[in-house]
Structure formats: C-alpha cells, structure tokens
Amino acid sequence: MRYLRAFSTVIRLSLRGERPVPSPQTILSDWMKRSAELTAAALEAADAEGLDQAARRKHTLTTEGRRTNMETIITSVRFHALEEFPHLLSNFSQTSMTAIYATNVNDRFLISKLFDTLEAGPLREAVGKIASHLEAIPPIQDHANS
Numbered sequence: 837m838r839y840l841r842a843f844s845t846v847i848r849l850s851l852r853g854e855r856p857v858p859s860p861q862t863i864l865s866d867w868m869k870r871s872a873e874l875t876a877a878a879l880e881a882a883d884a885e886g887l888d889q890a891a892r893r894k895h896t897l898t899t900e901g902r903r904t905n906m907e908t909i910i911t912s913v914r915f916h917a918l919e920e921f922p923h924l925l926s927n928f929s930q931t932s933m934t935a936i937y938a939t940n941v942n943d944r945f946l947i948s949k950l951f952d953t954l955e956a957g958p959l960r961e962a963v964g965k966i967a968s969h970l971e972a973i974p975p976i977q978d979h980a981n982s
Contacts, residue, residue, distance in 0.1 A: 860974070861925055861928060864921075864925060864936070864973075865922070865925060867969075867972075867973060867974055868917045868918075868921045868922060869917070870969060871913065871914075871916075871917035871966070871969060872914055872917040872918050874962070874965050874966045874969050875911070875913050875914035875917065875966060876914065877965070878962035878963050878966055879892075879910060879911075879914075880962075881958045881959040881961075881962040882906070882962075884958065884959075885957065885958065885959050887906070887959070889907055892905065892906040892907035892910070893905045893906070893907045893908075895907075895953070897949060897950065897953050899945070899946060900945075904946070906950055909946045909947060909949075909950050910950075910963075910966075912943065913943045913946075913947060913970070916939055916940075916943060920939065921936050924936050937973065940970055943970055944967065944970040944971060947966050947970060948967050950963055951963045951967055
C-alpha cells in the first residue's frame with residue numbers, strides 16, 4: 837500500500853510538472869559528493885603547481901597544538917566525504933547526524949587554516965572553494981525530524 841501511495845504521488849506531481857522534494861539524506865549525499873569533487877580539484881591544482889604528494893606532506897602547519905600537513909588535511913576531508921559520512925548517513929539517526937556535523941566543523945577549521953597559509957593562485961582558490969562548500973552544509977534542522 838505504501839508503494840502505491842508513493843507511486844500515485846509521483847504521478848500527480850508529474851502531471852502538474854513538479855518534482856518530489858528530495859529527502860534530507862539525498863540533499864546531504866549530494867553535498868558529500870560535491871565535497872569529494874572539490875577536494876579532488878584541490879589536489880589537481882596542487883599537482884599543477886608542482887606540489888606532488890611528497891611536497892604537500894612537507895607543507896606543514898600547527899593547528900590545535902599539533903603538526904599536520906596539506907596532504908593530510910585535504911585527503912581527510914575527501915575521506916570523510918567519500919567513506920565516513922556516507923557510512924554514517926546509511927545508519928541515519930540523530931547521533932550519526934551529529935557526528936557528520938561535528939566532523940565537518942573540524943574539517944572547516946583545518947581547511948580554513950590551510951587556506952591562510954597559501955599564496956594567491958589556483959591552489960588557494962581551490963582550497964577556498966572547499967572552505968565555502970563546507971560552510972554551506974545543509975542545515976541540521978532539515979534532518980532532525982526525518
């Protein structure tokens with residue numbers, strides 16, 4: 837019966853030229869995919885500037901009282917977007933949502949610190965796009981009652 841209701845709703849929306857409202861999980865999943873794309877673009881920009889993986893590892897900064905490097909920061913954000921967040925989203929709960937948003941706060945912080953260390957150019961621009969994107973995570977209130 838549930839499938840019949842869903843099917844009839846889709847038909848009604850289609851006849852009116854409308855589309856179903858995407859679920860909060862779909863919106864967040866799309867945001868995660870874009871995060872991965874932006875991190876890949878930043879790594880490509882670094883490569884284009886002659887910063888291979890070894891050079892990115894040598895570009896260090898101290899945050900939260902510990903040393904880290906460009907490679908770790910960018911690839912951590914990518915790992916979260918491709919692996920950790922989708923796993924948490926597949927086990928949808930308030931706890932999993934809290935973990936996603938808390939991790940994103942840390943990712944935003946590290947990416948912003950990395951951005952501050954970079955010279956003007958394509959790599960800085962690519963990292964800035966990541967920072968802006970992480971800042972624009974779909975609001976948690978959209979997901980809390982799903």
